[in-house]
Amino acid sequence: MSALLEVKNVSKAFGGVQANSGISLEVPEGKIIGLIGPNGSGKTTLFSSIVGYHPIDSGSIRFEGSEISKMRVRQIARRGLLRTFQQTRIYGGMTCVQNMLISTSMRDQTLGRLFASQKSGEHGRAEELLEFVGLYQKRHLMAGDLSFGQQKLLEFAMALMNEPRLLMLDEPTAGINPTLINGLIDRLKHANTTFGITLFVIEHNMRVIMNLAEHIYCLAHGELLADGKPEEIQNDQRVLDAYLGAH
Numbered sequence: 263m264s265a266l267l268e269v270k271n272v273s274k275a276f277g278g279v280q281a282n283s284g285i286s287l288e289v290p291e292g293k294i295i296g297l298i299g300p301n302g303s304g305k306t307t308l309f310s311s312i313v314g315y316h317p318i319d320s321g322s323i324r325f326e327g328s329e330i331s332k333m334r335v336r337q338i339a340r341r342g343l344l345r346t347f348q349q350t351r352i353y354g355g356m357t358c359v360q361n362m363l364i365s366t367s368m369r370d371q372t373l374g375r376l377f378a379s380q381k382s383g384e385h386g387r388a389e390e391l392l393e394f395v396g397l398y399q400k401r402h403l404m405a406g407d408l409s410f411g412q413q414k415l416l417e418f419a420m421a422l423m424n425e426p427r428l429l430m431l432d433e434p435t436a437g438i439n440p441t442l443i444n445g446l447i448d449r450l451k452h453a454n455t456t457f458g459i460t461l462f463v464i465e466h467n468m469r470v471i472m473n474l475a476e477h478i479y480c481l482a483h484g485e486l487l488a489d490g491k492p493e494e495i496q497n498d499q500r501v502l503d504a505y506l507g508a509h
């Protein structure tokens with residue numbers, strides 16, 4: 263059976279900068295897969311290509327067997343492929359619950375229906391998911407008043423509102439207080455096992471990604487340098503050299 267996400271030979275340049283070069287990788291259904299690499303190695307560019315944020319120069323991106331590389335962001339999101347960002351994208355002047363309700367616009371596109379849905383099950387589901395990420399007590403606070411770490415948890419809950427099949431997380435623990443990181447790892451694992459959401463995670467924190475992912479891909483200079491199980495990647499001299507060379 264083919265993987266949920268299949269990236270084959272994908273290249274993307276920005277002017278003279280070859281951000282991704284001939285990258286191939288797979289994200290099988292139900293797994294948690296990691297993507298690491300030094301700063302500027304092309305991780306975020308690959309995520310952006312996958313979700314349709316910019317066109318790729320060559321290669322193929324298949325989701326559930328269908329070519330998606332020529333589709334737009336919204337079309338891809340509707341199929342259940344979503345991403346979060348390094349910098350959160352929440353509405354600071356709205357409450358957590360309101361952010362949750364508006365987030366499903368990725369799926370429905372009809373704002374009116376969303377606000378009308380406050381009296382229906384959507385509102386209940388928003389509260390349930392806020393509880394899941396530990397923000398229930400803060401559900402009526404303005405999102406802009408949350409700490410950065412809490413805003414990232416809110417963004418995670420907003421993505422879950424859309425019931426993604428594959429959720430791509432760009433540095434979920436960056437900027438999060440170390441004491442909250444273990445809780446976030448548990449929630450990511452729980453979303454994977456209980457909600458059945460496949461995860462593809464960019465992460466700079468090695469402890470986090472080694473603990474979370476079953477298989478890890480490592481990029482360097484826009485190319486795929488290595489892939490393997492966490493323990494293999496951790497001991498791969500090419501990976502160690504790439505990180506040392508980058509600092």
Ligand SMILES: Nc1ncnc2c1ncn2[C@@H]1O[C@H](COP(=O)(O)OP(=O)(O)OP(=O)(O)O)[C@@H](O)[C@H]1O
Nearest residue numbers: 276279280281299300301302303304305306307308
């Ligand atoms: N929109 C853009 N226009 C021009 N160059 C870009 C653009 N986006 C990325 N780049 C360049 O492409 C290369 C890869 O960047 P990218 O952000 O994908 O790396 P990254 O691995 O995600 O880095 P980081 O870990 O710092 O987030 C870099 O040289 C970057 O400057």
